[in-house]
Amino acid sequence: MMATTHVFAGLAVVAPIAYAAPEFAIALAVGAILGGLAPDFDLVAVHRRTLHFPLSGLAVVVPAVGIAVSVPSSATVGFAAFAVAAWLHAASDAIGGGPEMDPWNDRSERAVYDHVRGRWIRPRRWIRYDGAPEDAALAVVLAIPAVLVFDDWISAVVLGGVAVSLVYALVRRELVAWVPDWLE
Template sequence: MMATTHAFTGLAVVAPLAYLAPEFALPLAVGAIAGGIFPDLDVAFEHRRTLHFPVYGGVAAIPAVVLAALSLSNVTVGLAAFAVAAWLHAVSDAFGAGPTIDPWRNPSDRAVYDHVRGRWIAPRRWVRYDGAPEDAVLAVGLAMPSLVIFDEYSTIQALAVAGVVVSLSYAAVRRRLVDWTSGWLE
């Protein structure tokens, strides 16, 4: 899935909390966006293995959420949002294709690495590849709560609108990018 889809997933998850506790809306949003994007920084290493933790991420998210509930502050709430969004990112990568640049030509049997079992989780391919039409629809749908809930934070709304534009633009050219960049991206 696209990085924007992961960021919007985090925002959608924290949106009800931001509605109920608007004083924490900004740290929730910042934590969710950062956590939704963070795992993909491992593209510079072994993508979907180095910073993706589909099992251990849940183990880390639970105490972060408990800490935030017991000690409400901008920092604890933001860290909990980060941990949950990063975990959801790693889990949801199993719903897509493998981490190859062109999964429609070179399908992979590896979606995301399970550090607990020491093996790769197979891709479900519900989202055929990052930037697929269904990924764009998912991104737009997941962006909607952030446009409504974070209405007092025009920066968050602007980021959401920009993310939707980026998502739709990327989806429009995604398959052609492989041909345009062949030779220097592989």
């Protein structure tokens, strides 16, 4: 899935909490945005293995949420949002395709690495590849709660992300031809 889809998923999860506790809205949004993006910083390493923790990430999520509920502050709530969004990103990569640049030609059976079992989880391909039409549709749907709940710059970032998502989805299949050989 697109990075924006992961960000919007994180924001959708924290939106009800931000609505109920608006004093934490900015911390929740920043945590969810950064957490939704963070796992993909492993693009320069072994993508979907180095910073993706689909099962073991729960070992961070559960105590982070527990602390945020017990001792709510901008820091604890923001970190919990980060942990949840990062875990959700890693776990949801299994419902998509593999990490290859051209999944319509070179289909991998590796969606995301399971560090607990020491093996790759196979892709389910409910979302065929990042930027597929169904990925763009999911991104738009997941962005709605954030636009409705968050104010000002957060809504602007989300709407900008929706625009980027739609443009990316329109040109995704052509991008493979533009990528230098050394990046593949």
